[in-house]
Amino acid sequence: MKATENTRPLEGKVVLDLTTALAGPYATLLLAGLGATVIKVENPAVGGDSSRNNAPYVGADGPQLTRSDEDDMSISFLGRARNKQSITLNLKDPRGRALFLELARDADVVVENYAAGTADRLGIGYDDVRAVNADVIYTSISGFGAQGGTAKAMDSIVQALSGVMFTAGEPDSAPVRFGLPVGDLLAPLFAVIGTLAAVLEVERGGPGQQVDVSMLGALTSLLSIEPFDAYEQVGMATRTGNEVPRLAPFGIFRARDGWVSVSAPTDRFTAGVFAAIGRPELGEDPRFADRDGRVRNADQLHRILEEWTCARSRREAVDVLTSCGAPAAEVREPADAIRDPGVRGRGEVVELMHPSLGPTGVAGPGVPISFSAMDASLDRPAPRLGEHTEQILLERTGLTTEDIEKLRADGVV
Known part of the structure; x- marks a missing residue:
């Protein structure tokens, strides 16, 4: 079929999103912007994605540090959950796990960013999903890869272990944390690349598979673009503040x-x-x-x-x-940079929308990719917790409205 301007590259692909916080949700945000149907699975017992509770919030009175109304929503979540549907499932309950696997039967992609081994312990790991859907692409984003690590995979921990904290700053000064959460942002980019490559392999008759991306590996791999080991061997400074030792002026x-x-x-x-x-x-x-x-x-x-x-x-x-x-x-x-008319005009930075209040006046990331014959954009606001639960279960499982109400009363959905 010939592409048209309204065609999105991943139109028709279904992604089950088990992610929370930033690294995983940014990967699924990009997949949503590229046209995939992203079903965000959230835990009803803990109030859903942890970023729903990130200050600041925005509501009828604009941005504020604390919630003052039930309509107030986290700006973090408004940015990361656009174009996604939200379903609540308690995956620790056997009924919730069974419903997830039923949804997985018809999914093209599953994305998770649990600590290594957590999904397997919950019974929703790659082997569990592959047992019901041999063609699935199962993308795992973790701090240290499938083999796991000894530290908690927070962005600042990954930055510390990657060496990047000693690439910025003046010689002999304290290490400098990169201002953006680069570990949390680089890993999802590689995860999306790997996911798309695996989807192409399935489409040409190859097997489904797991895509395994490490935050530490992604960041350290980019660090090695500069030959810091060679600098050390030839006596060049490896930390020079705002300069690069091999370039002048x-x-x-x-x-x-x-x-x-x-x-x-x-x-x-x-x-x-x-x-x-x-x-x-x-x-x-x-x-x-x-x-x-x-x-x-x-x-x-x-x-x-x-x-x-x-x-x-x-x-x-x-x-x-x-x-x-x-x-x-x-x-x-930063505030001046995100107002740049060029990046605004290309949709690389956009205004975030509140699901009921409309424009917020707050900027968030767009999809920084332009196609000549396809569309990629984030044009729907973030969902409320569990907003699509009933719709998804009615459309994609054999449950009735009465069944769903019973599960809701039991805390399963």
């Missing part, structure tokens, strides 16, 4: 009203920097005439550049640098 430089980022390590870009600061003759200076020389003499080169940026506003410095062909940008505050 490169870094964050103070301006009169803030900071400017410059990334100009090639000969052509460096010539643009020298032209911008009115010192073209530096291109003939033996210290700066070639890339290796600039790296060896980076401290001197960066002092010259910062003397120039300090005398100018961010905007003025960036305008002059870019007009001369040197890559440069103002260093923006």
